[in-house]
Amino acid sequence: MTFITPQLLLVLTTTVFTSAILLHLTKKNSSAVFYYVIQSAAISSLLVIASFERISILLLISISATVAVKLFIAPFFFFRLIKRHQLKFTVSTYLNTPLSLAAIAVLIALVQADFIKPLLLLTTSGQTFILNLSLSTILISLFLIINRKGALSQMLGILSLENGIVSFALSAGLEQSPGLQLGITFNIFVWIIIATVFSSMIFRKFGSMDVTALNRLTE
Amino acid sequence: MQNHQFDLIASPGFFIATLLIYAGGAIGSLLLQNNDRRAALWSTLAAIAGSILGVSFAVAALLRGIIPAFTSESTFPLLSTSFYVDSLSALFVLAICLVALCCSIYALGYLRHYYAKYNIGLLGFFYHAFIASMILVVTVHNALSFLIVWELMSLASFFLVIYEHRDSANIRAGILYFVMTHVGTAFVIFAFLLMYQATGSFEFSAIRVGLDYASPILRGVIFLAALIGFGTKAGMIPVHIWLPSAHPAAPSHVSALMSGVMIKTGIYMLIRVSLDLLPPGELWWGMTVLVAGSLSALLGVLYALSEHDLKKLLAYHSIENIGIILMGIGCTLAFSATGHNTLATFSLIAALYHTINHATFKALLFLGAGAVISATQTRNIEHYGGMIKTMPQTALFFLIGSMAISALPPLNGFFSEWLTFQSLFRGATSFDAFHDFPFILTIGALALTSGLAAACFVKVFGVTFLARPRSTGAAQAKEAPFSMRMGMAGLAIIAIALGLFAGPVSRVLGQISANLIPGGKAESLGELNLITVSSPDKFYTISMPAVFLSLLAASIILSLLVFLMTRSRRVRIAPTWDCGTDLTPRMEITATGFARSIITIFKGVLRPSRQTDIEYHDSRLRYFPKMEKVILGQRDIYQPYFYQPLRELISKLAIQVKRIQSGKINAYVLYILLTLLGLLIYFLR
Known part of the structure; x- marks a missing residue:
């Protein structure tokens, strides 16, 4: 029995992709975390459904851990960071909104280019559009890290990038072993803790979460 | 000796036993480092035993024409390796072990000079690591494994060069050796990467077959990179500058090994690459x-x-x-x-x-x-x-x-x-x-x-x-x-x-x-x-x-003839005629x-220098010299004409390249994105 139908895959992947774009558009940190939660919920749903197909307790445990980290632990740490340092808004970007959207459009166009076609052969469902969306999510998330000056937005960009990679792997039918999944989840968990601790330290030292303040370290 | 005994000696097991003895020698030397005499004895005896086994193994392999080989397969490339002791490898194993045997016997007496001055255990550790790595360099048949043992050999020899670390000249020699050997290694890595690109494998056996189809230009570039890389280790001019400083700095029995066999590993690899791997x-x-x-x-x-x-x-x-x-x-x-x-x-x-x-x-x-x-x-x-x-x-x-x-x-x-x-x-x-x-x-x-x-x-x-x-x-x-x-x-x-x-x-x-x-x-x-x-x-x-x-x-x-012609002469012992002066050692030719x-005669190449310092009885009049000191030397032509311009060129390039290091994390992620896109375009087009 196949639980992941192409339609369901399309809906969830589109959610992941849309969340990545909304992460670019939002000016509020709390909204950004909220969009990340939506993106993670979509990815978690994909993972849970995939685990039903392979009836494996270990896989279910590892996916439960992933869901816990993505949907509960990471948002908890981010909301606490926002509350502690009063980081309501993060409007600081290198490109303004129209230019950011133009750059996103260029990245999406790149994914539609001919040279990407060999990569689309990976798709198992035959719907290359889904794989395109996942690849676009990866590039858009990378662009989020580049365009934003705030440390929190960059952290969300990295997590969104990770969600994009998971979405790509699922769309391409690349199976993950439970051990590997658990390892990745643990890695993200540790990374979130370290990143939030470092962000707090940066805020205490420089009075801002703006990473451009770190330039002073090079002087 | 029976043939089956030869077969037993020329087996992979015997080869591993040889390496294990060196490993035991290295670890034992470290454990006994608090007692100089015991550390020296353990180190030298283990090296002698390992060398005897190594000589026996190589001789048996050469005489019987056996090719001991073994492979360790793994999905992780760094863990895959293979050893293949063909006759060329066996010859170099023989040379290494034979010289190591004599040097180790020599070290029994020689190491006494270092008692209570330097750490004998540490010397023994690096000495064994050095010999074992040289043996591995000439037997390994996988490019990645080769680079690891090549580096191990370089590091072990580096620590041996700076062993007498209280002399600052030795430290300078060691640093020069360290830098030059890694410049050479960079060329070696470049050669192997080109081979990998052409053949898709790090295994020498696959490279040997795959390079038959490589273009002549690629083969030429691989050859030149190998010549410079292995030539640096061999001491070929003009990439030799580390050798005259590094070899004398090490203890003499190590100098003998470095000059006698270590530089030959460069020759071995040059032969292996140019005559065996490349068509x-x-x-x-x-x-x-x-x-x-x-x-x-x-x-x-x-x-x-x-x-x-x-x-x-x-x-x-x-x-x-x-x-x-x-x-x-x-x-x-x-x-x-x-x-x-x-x-x-x-x-x-x-x-x-x-x-x-x-x-x-x-x-x-x-x-x-x-x-x-x-x-x-x-x-x-x-x-x-x-x-x-x-x-x-x-x-x-x-x-x-x-x-x-x-x-x-x-x-x-x-x-x-x-x-x-x-x-x-x-x-x-x-x-x-x-x-x-x-x-x-x-x-x-x-x-x-x-x-x-x-x-x-x-x-x-x-x-x-x-x-x-x-x-x-x-x-x-x-x-x-x-x-x-x-x-x-x-x-x-x-x-x-x-x-x-x-x-x-x-x-x-x-x-x-x-x-x-x-x-x-x-x-x-x-x-x-x-x-x-x-x-x-x-x-x-x-x-x-x-x-x-x-x-x-x-x-x-x-x-x-001399006896017949001189037998009638009487032997007369008398002082040599010395023009009426006393003969002293200062009169000998120096x-x-x-x-x-x-x-x-060769002053155009050697660029001899002469510096004269004169001290006068009266420095104002400067008529009557009290003492004249002449310092004769040679000007270094490699530093000003080769290495100095090269260094300046690299410095200028480095300053240009440094501009991309802005200190902004956003910029670095942008580089990642551009690289990712570049790689996607390059590999998927």
Whole structure:
């Protein structure tokens, strides 16, 4: 029995992709975390459904851990960071909104280019559009890290990038072993803790979460 | 010995046992580091045991023609490795273990100098790691594993170079060695990456097959990268600058190993890459190596002539001999490229023979130098003299080494240089007028090198052992301990044996060479027997036993003649006429004086310098000098004309490249995105 139908895959992947774009558009940190939660919920749903197909307790445990980290632990740490340092808004970007959207459009166009076609052969469902969306999510998330000056937005960009990679792997039918999944989840968990601790330290030292303040370290 | 016993010795298990003994020696030395005497004893005995096993393994593999091999497969590339001890590898294992055996016996007595001064356990650890890594370098058959053991060898030798760390000169020498060896490694990595790109594998067996289909340009680039990379380790000019500083800095038994065998690993890999992994190349490969060999040989010996630091002088002679080996390899490549396979095989015999010979006589000379330096506490040969009286056996061994390196018959150096000459003569008659020219020039370079090497060792032996002592240290020197003399004696015997039994040794080397040259057949090499070595067309023939017997007969006849002519004379012992003055050691010819005339002839290359400091009785009038001090030296031409411009170019490039290092994390992620897109476009287009 196949639980992941192409339609369901399309809906969830589109959610992941849309969340990545909304992460670019939002000016509020709390909204950004909220969009990340939506993106993670979509990815978690994909993972849970995939685990039903392979009836494996270990896989279910590892996916439960992933869901816990993505949907509960990471948002908890981010909301606490926002509350502690009063980081309501993060409007600081290198490109303004129209230019950011133009750059996103260029990245999406790149994914539609001919040279990407060999990569689309990976798709198992035959719907290359889904794989395109996942690849676009990866590039858009990378662009989020580049365009934003705030440390929190960059952290969300990295997590969104990770969600994009998971979405790509699922769309391409690349199976993950439970051990590997658990390892990745643990890695993200540790990374979130370290990143939030470092962000707090940066805020205490420089009075801002703006990473451009770190330039002073090079002087 | 029964065949099955040979098979047992030449097995992978025996090979691993050899390596385990070295590992045990290394760990045991560290554990015993609090007791100098025990650490030294454990270290040397383990090294002797490991070397004996290594020699047995290599001899059994060579005599039986067995190829011990084993592979470890893994999905993780770094854990996949393979060892393949073909006859070429076995020959180098034999050379390494034989020299290591003699050096380790020597170390039993030599290490006493370091008691309570330096950590003997640490020396033992790196000494074992060094020997084991050299064995692994010549047996591993996987590029990634090779790079790991190559690095291990470099690091172990680096720590041995800076072992006497209280001398700042040694630290400087170590840093120079560290930098240069990694520059060489960068070229080696580049060569292997190109091979991987062309073949999709790091396994030598797959590379060998895959490179047949590579383009000539790619093969040429791989060859040049390998020549520079392995040439740096071998001490080829102009990438030699680390060698004259690093080899003298290490303890003498380590210097012997470094100069005797470590630099030969560069030669081994050059042969492996250019003759085994790469298909037959083009003529310019051979010509390039010939030119590099000629320059290294000639300049190496000229620098040696002007040197007064005994170990540094020997290090320069290593550069000279690497040049001679490169001449043989150059001939091989040129003949192989033009289909002269029998000549290519013969030239490779010359190169391999000189490799083995240099390993023995250079190790012997370094051990001899170590004994002299231990006795006098100086490396300056101007402070020696008359030591044949106080160290007669060391003098004898040093004389054998000096004769061998000077290519005097019937010793081994003579035979391999003679073979190299024959290869070059054949090259000078086998090509068109344009391509003959490099061979003719190389013949001239080799002839000049041989003459200058003999002159240099007349200087070294004469100034060190003959005449009268020039310092208190030389006058009060004592003969080296028994184990040190044993180590030297072993190498001296090997040097003599390699000269006398040139035929059988050539036959073994002929088999190894024939395996490497496509179309090369050991049977077509002519007579290679106990008495005679000759080419199939009788272009050249030589009998080393006959040469030895002729020299012996000539000596006996001359002695008899002298005896007969002088027997009626009365022996009268009286003072030498000395123009009415007292003869003192200051009146003897010095090394500087001896070499100065030759240096003056080659002043265009050597760029001699002269600095005069005069102290006057009255500094205002400056009429009557009280003391005049003359400092003679050589200007370094490599630093100002090669390395300095190169350094400036790299610095300028680095400043430009540094601009991308903005300190902004956003910029770095942008680089990642651009790289990702670039890679996607490159690989998916």
